[in-house]
């Protein structure tokens with residue numbers, strides 16, 4: 001953690017690559033072109049969940065242990081990296097030129113206590129970058145997280161599903177003209193969090209098309 005932290009500090013204050021710490025050239029942001037070239041960019045996938053229609057996930061990058069994407073995501077979560085979120089959002093769009101733009105983007109909410117501690121919601125900053133690129137508005141007050149669920153990292157896939165099932169609640173209705181919603185998450189591990197939110201949306205709007213966008217997908 002300390003080494004990632006010192007990388008982050010040197011990147012922010014000295015314009016160095018967040019991952020390898022060499023000086024950044026003009027036009028590079030957060031990562032140098034060499035580290036950028038190491039980023040593995042997966043193709044979009046489609047899955048069918050329960051009674052939901054097919055949900056397509058668009059991902060910016062694969063999360064490889066000790067790779068540059070892991071450095072970015074870590075800095076995004078733990079070191080107030082709003083600009084990094086926007087960069088990751090832009091990259092989802094760059095990695096997937098055939099995205100069908102949704103009518104609105106809804107970032108996965110975090111509990112207000114966590115948001116207060118962190119200062120921002122990392123999925124919102126990703127949604128802002130993606131929305132800017134696609135020309136799609138971001139709606140961050142449609143749903144809220146109602147309990148501060150424990151960290152997902154030590155749970156089995158089944159435990160994760162149960163853990164997130166009842167953690168979101170509806171805050172305000174969507175514009176009735178909205179037909180297609182993009183859910184934006186930071187990292188997809190099992191997809192349980194984003195799918196729980198998709199289910200909540202489908203309970204209220206059965207005809208809604210839903211696409212999931214994530215900055216990174218964890219590799220097995």
Ligand SMILES: [Zn+2]
Nearest residue numbers: 017020032035
């Ligand atoms: Zn680098």
